[in-house]
Amino acid sequence: MAGLGTIVQSNYSVVSRMSGSQNIGGQPVGVWYFDRGTSFQGFMNDRQFPSAHLEIIQGQTSNIMFQNMSPMDHTIHLHGLDVDQQNDGVPATSFSVPRMGSYTYQFLAPHAGTYHYHCHVDTVIHYHRGMSGAIIVRPPDSSITRAWDGGPTFDEEVLWHLMTYDLTWADILNSGTGTARHRPDVFMINGFSSAQARTDLYSRLVATVGQRIYLRILNASYQWGRVRLAGLPFDVVASDGRPMQQVVSATSWEIGPGERYDLLLTPTAPISADATVEYLDDWTGAVLGTAATRLEIT
């Protein structure tokens, strides 16, 4: 299940770190990230960019015990979870967690689906440096093969955390004229460009004919992303943690910054091809760059 469903629980320890490093666009880049407390690893416990994902349970009180082990203020904004003002993680309306400080964010986990969390301090730069992760809310029975109570079931499940990177922003510590315009050079799925993403266990879509693949997509970039699964039709079943009012069948789907979509793919024949995300210029709509991984159906 591509790294998903192994830990489903209501309480997490989350630590912010500003000491990470990852190869982005062929060069080592200093990254800031959230991990689950002990590993010094972010996404899927094997890379520091983007941050670790969390899986919680609908209807249960969740506790995110946040420790800021870094030299700057940070917060956790629980994007889409509709938490109360105190736990919203916005310094202007609640508070920030000072360096070496801690706070336990507490909230009732909402409807099962795909969500997001990220730092909301000097957001334009902290978010870009990697302080963003996905949250999956599992149904009340903690099922890892059903999307929500009464929702679709699936055999394989994959998470795509979409990001782009402007290398001129790599060493920026604070927002300012340097962060006025985002001109991405690197186009990624789960923190990897195509060369790495094509072999990445956590990004590839692998199944046998007739199996149902549930693909959760979070767009954490500053551009729209157009998703294609090698031209195969898929169903768009949920967005922002709620079922679609109408399930839409499509061969490509465009996802705005901060949006999440859940796609259901049921391949009817073997195929070995690229599955892609084209990142679009938000003014012209032109493709700025593409991130690809593999769709392998046997």
Added chain:
Amino acid sequence: MSRQENQSASDPVGVDPVEAGRRRFLQMAVATGIAFQLGVGTADAGQPNLIKQLWQKQPLQVWMLEAARIEQTFSDGSILPYHRYRALGSTPVAGSVPVLTGAPGEILRVRMRNSLSYTIRPMIVGGMLGPTIAPGEVVTLDLVVPTEGTWLLTDELLGDAAGPMGLGAVIISRPHKNGLRGGRRSSVLGYDREYVLLYVDSDDRWNTAIDTGLLPDYTTYEPNYHTVNNLTFPDTASDPGTLITCQVGERVLLRMCNLGWVRQSVHFHGYHVDIQRINNQPQSIFGPKDTIPLPGHTTLEALLTVNQPGVFPVHPHSLTTTTDNGLYIGGQITLISAT
């Protein structure tokens, strides 16, 4: 693929970008049919024939606008020139954006003065194309208000630059007394309160060029100033037109309008909202969403059901929009304040 290659691919050599921008606008004006019937007169002319019979038995709203040069100072200290519609007299505003309201079937009269140095031509996106207005001229537009909805008033001759220059206003059609709850049968959008949020993105290089009578570089548009109702955060947090003030249990209609061409994706903290209509067409695809697509030149009506108290931000998630020329916090952040 480099950015430059892609841009030249979508802007083939030989196409005049000014003309291309204008054509895009003309298509917008007629794309969804002409929603507004139009009668045109000048300030000195008599009543336009089209409305002679109508206006004697229908209430006549007169709103006054002036297309004018306005300078705005931002948190980073920079001053940007805008060419905006200024609301005169009792014309209502959200922030400083004129909001022209009328009821279906009514005559909505707009008296527009052009105080800019060039000829303008008002248009309603998906609504109508008006007459040209020379510098110094005053023209009266009489519009027969269509069924309920939200429209953008902008300028056809400025084309792609009308958004960045801020030359825009919002037109609302709603039943006179029955738009609010208590008369839901008369309104397709039952609600307790309503707010208008007009998103404008600007590239300072464009605004400066146009303000000095030059053409901007139409091949590159990278906005670095971002306003809602002509304001930036934290001014949006104290303006009564932009601070969404409501009570738990209420339904708040948000008329989200994007005057620019940049495709926005607007995130709500604290709430999911229901997208009712996009460009006045009902939508039945999306369920409740916390992040909503708002393409360029689009109006979107969303219903916020206030189910918890608190103060929560609303902002586009391409996060450079939450800055003033890169400096966080500013730009297109607004607040919901629910008690």
